Amino acid sequence: MIRTAFEKDSNxxxxxxxxxxxxxxxxxxxxxxxxKFNKNTTSFYIKEGGVCSIKVKDxxxxxxxxxxxxxxxxxxxxxxxGNLSKNQKIYNLDIKMRETIRYxxxxxxxxxxELDELKKIRKTI
Numbered sequence: 299m300i301r302t303a304f305e306k307d308s309n310x311x312x313x314x315x316x317x318x319x320x321x322x323x324x325x326x327x328x329x330x331x332x333x334k335f336n337k338n339t340t341s342f343y344i345k346e347g348g349v350c351s352i353k354v355k356d357x358x359x360x361x362x363x364x365x366x367x368x369x370x371x372x373x374x375x376x377x378x379x380g381n382l383s384k385n386q387k388i389y390n391l392d393i394k395m396r397e398t399i400r401y402x403x404x405x406x407x408x409x410x411x412e413l414d415e416l417k418k419i420r421k422t423i
Contacts, residue, residue, distance in 0.1 A: 302335040307354040318391045319352055319359045319399075326403045346410035349403060359388040361399070369405040373398045 307316045323342055324331050327349060334341040339351035339362070348364040363369060366376045366384025375398055376384035386402070388395055 301337070302340075303338050303353055304335045304340045307340065307352075310354045312354045312357065312359065315388070315391065316352065316354050316359055319361070319388055322391060322396060322399060323350065323352070323361075323403070326400050344407070344410065346407075346414040349406045349410070355387075357389065361386040361388060361402075363402055363406060365406050365409040366402075368409050369402060373401065376402075 307313065310316065320340060324333070327342060327344060330344050332343045334343065339353045341351040342349045350364060351362045353360045353362075362383050362385050363376060364383050366378065367380065367382050369376065369384070371384075375386050377386070378384045386398070388399075
């Protein structure tokens with residue numbers, strides 16, 4: 299039987315931090331959040347598209363911001379060589395980390411809404 303990443307991560311040594319980060323992301327996104335559990339990650343979506351995914355890695359939580367390459371990275375925390383997504387490492391959920399998560403979620407919302415509006419415009423042309 300294939301276990302989901304959520305099952306593995308919520309039973310790992312970093313389970314407490316994983317669950318705190320997961321719940322915080324859900325709270326920041328709000329009522330429209332949808333979670334998807336697969337074998338590699340736990341992902342979060344809004345109606346306009348994907349926001350991020352999380353995964354336990356060694357001694358931190360790995361957040362993959364799906365639109366990371368297009369986000370304004372005022373905290374300079376997003377890393378990665380991908381053309382679209384960028385990653386953030388979370389070692390604790392202190393006030394500073396909460397601020398960065400909230401900020402990147404807001405930036406992701408803006409990007410996803412912009413993309414959604416562009417799709418609508420293209421359909422009418």
